[in-house]
Amino acid sequence: MSNAADVIVVGAGVAGLKAAQELVNRGRSVIVLEGKDRVGGRVKHAELAGRPIDIGGQWVGAGHSVLLDEARRLGIETYPQYESGRTIMEMLGRRSEFTGAVPRLPPLALIELLLMQKRWEREMKTLPPEAPWEAPRAREWDGQTLESWIVRNLRTRAAREFARLVPRGAWAAEASQVSYLWFLDALRAGTGLDYLMGVKGGALDAKFKGGMHQIPRRMAQELGERVVLNAAVRRIAQDANGVRATTDTGEYAARFAIVAGPPGPVARIEFEPHLPATRDLLHQRMAMGAIIKVVVAYREAFWRSKGFSGQVATDDDVLGLVLDDWLEGTTPMLLCFIEGRHAVEMSAASRETRKEKVLASLIRFFGPEAADAIGYEDNDWQVEPYTHGYVGHMPPGTMTRMGQAMREPCGRVHWAGSETEPHWAGYIEGGLRSGIRAANEVIARDNQ
Ligand SMILES: Cc1cc2nc3c(=O)[nH]c(=O)nc-3n(C[C@H](O)[C@H](O)[C@H](O)COP(=O)(O)OP(=O)(O)OC[C@H]3O[C@@H](n4cnc5c(N)ncnc54)[C@H](O)[C@@H]3O)c2cc1C
Numbered sequence: 001m002s003n004a005a006d007v008i009v010v011g012a013g014v015a016g017l018k019a020a021q022e023l024v025n026r027g028r029s030v031i032v033l034e035g036k037d038r039v040g041g042r043v044k045h046a047e048l049a050g051r052p053i054d055i056g057g058q059w060v061g062a063g064h065s066v067l068l069d070e071a072r073r074l075g076i077e078t079y080p081q082y083e084s085g086r087t088i089m090e091m092l093g094r095r096s097e098f099t100g101a102v103p104r105l106p107p108l109a110l111i112e113l114l115l116m117q118k119r120w121e122r123e124m125k126t127l128p129p130e131a132p133w134e135a136p137r138a139r140e141w142d143g144q145t146l147e148s149w150i151v152r153n154l155r156t157r158a159a160r161e162f163a164r165l166v167p168r169g170a171w172a173a174e175a176s177q178v179s180y181l182w183f184l185d186a187l188r189a190g191t192g193l194d195y196l197m198g199v200k201g202g203a204l205d206a207k208f209k210g211g212m213h214q215i216p217r218r219m220a221q222e223l224g225e226r227v228v229l230n231a232a233v234r235r236i237a238q239d240a241n242g243v244r245a246t247t248d249t250g251e252y253a254a255r256f257a258i259v260a261g262p263p264g265p266v267a268r269i270e271f272e273p274h275l276p277a278t279r280d281l282l283h284q285r286m287a288m289g290a291i292i293k294v295v296v297a298y299r300e301a302f303w304r305s306k307g308f309s310g311q312v313a314t315d316d317d318v319l320g321l322v323l324d325d326w327l328e329g330t331t332p333m334l335l336c337f338i339e340g341r342h343a344v345e346m347s348a349a350s351r352e353t354r355k356e357k358v359l360a361s362l363i364r365f366f367g368p369e370a371a372d373a374i375g376y377e378d379n380d381w382q383v384e385p386y387t388h389g390y391v392g393h394m395p396p397g398t399m400t401r402m403g404q405a406m407r408e409p410c411g412r413v414h415w416a417g418s419e420t421e422p423h424w425a426g427y428i429e430g431g432l433r434s435g436i437r438a439a440n441e442v443i444a445r446d447n448q
Contacts, residue, residue: 005029008245008254010233013041015416016260017219018435035232035386039220045213049297049331049375054212057428061203064429074218078206082324083199085309109158117193124188129422132185133403141181142400149180161315170196172289172339172390182394189425237272238412258438260416264288264388278405285398288389290343294336297375301332303366312365318342319361347382391426392419414438
């Protein structure tokens with residue numbers, strides 16, 4: 001295969017694959033260079049107890065139209081996330097169980113949370129999706145963390161602790177790590193709090209039969225030998241005529257490049273000439289959320305027979321979130337997330353220690369039956385090469401000073417990746433949309 005094409009795409013996650021698909025459909029030649037020995041990026045396949053599983057991105061949110069269209073085209077069906085029964089919440093050392101969407105909290109805390117949600121959603125609507133840094137109060141909001149907002153604006157301990165669960169559950173980031181402006185924008189990109197935390201009609205609406213991982217795999221199969229694995233791009237040089245990407249095994253040339261990776265790993269690529277300061281500083285500042293995804297398999301969905309939905313949310317357990325995964329005819333499983341500070345701590349522990357701690361928590365949540373796991377798998381995304389975590393987030397002072405660089409091409413280098421998208425940033429849907437946008441940008445320039 002030739003080392004020259006119209007466009008080089010860096011990264012075979014959903015964003016890069018979608019960009020390549022779009023370019024090929026419109027008559028361009030493409031080479032996709034992927035650092036790992038597999039495609040999919042943050043969508044990853046594993047096998048557990050004889051069943052294919054998603055050890056990375058898995059849920060398709062309601063209204064994720066590009067993803068749903070892609071799945072339909074490939075003949076992959078959805079099934080709804082199970083949510084009947086009692087949900088467990090552990091907060092401030094107390095366990096409560098509830099059905100429906102409203103957690104059992106002290107009445108004053110519930111009132112505060114209701115007002116908080118109304119205020120967040122009122123404020124997020126003042127952010128222009130394409131330029132949140134231009135919102136009237138952008139500077140004020142970008143000058144504080146979500147944590148300082150919580151401490152200043154919420155009085156009850158339960159409301160404060162509940163508010164802290166939001167960034168941890170949604171982006172595996174602590175409230176103390178994210179700018180209040182970035183947080184409001186991420187909330188807006190996901191259409192609000194109910195969507196973000198919701199099952200039916202929300203971000204956790206459905207999953208794909210056979211797994212999300214089939215989608216990038218099938219997209220890559222269609223692209224065939226245009227996708228080159230084990231080809232980490234170390235350097236991208238450009239001049240007036242084109243770009244050159246250097247990997248450990250060869251050099252590739254094209255008229256344009258689309259870099260479709262998360263900001264952390266992309267910061268490790270050397271650019272010649274140097275990237276403009278705003279873009280480089282953006283890469284330096286956008287840390288990835290800390291997450292370990294765990295899947296535990298059982299002979300029976302015993303939690304369902306005991307009246308539990310399988311959903312758990314905690315404020316300070318090794319497992320921040322747990323959800324049910326069982327489709328009749330397949331092995332029942334619990335999907336578990338170790339997030340934030342627990343993910344950092346557990347990254348240093350052995351897999352056996354992690355397994356012991358995870359099972360101990362599941363036994364506490366659901367009873368002694370949880371000890372009888374027939375399979376355990378985990379993936380520490382913090383040490384996954386060319387990924388380094390969950391989703392990129394911004395600390396204070398970043399969005400207002402460097403946000404403009406997010407989608408701004410640097411010469412012949414264009415940017416894709418879920419983090420770059422004004423709508424559904426952080427989701428697989430955002431990744432796919434960013435691929436289409438970046439392909440359109442390149443085609444528009446190529447036609448000039
Ligand atoms: C544990 C976990 C659970 C998630 N759950 C969900 C979910 O349920 N639903 C949802 O919508 N989203 C979920 N997400 C987020 C979602 O997976 C991502 O937003 C999406 O997959 C990002 O796609 P992307 O193509 O933008 O980036 P990526 O998937 O990160 O792809 C980037 C690709 O670029 C490659 N790369 C990076 N640097 C280089 C280099 N120098 N040279 C060559 N290649 C390089 C990487 O190896 C990678 O393959 C989850 C993520 C994680 C980690």
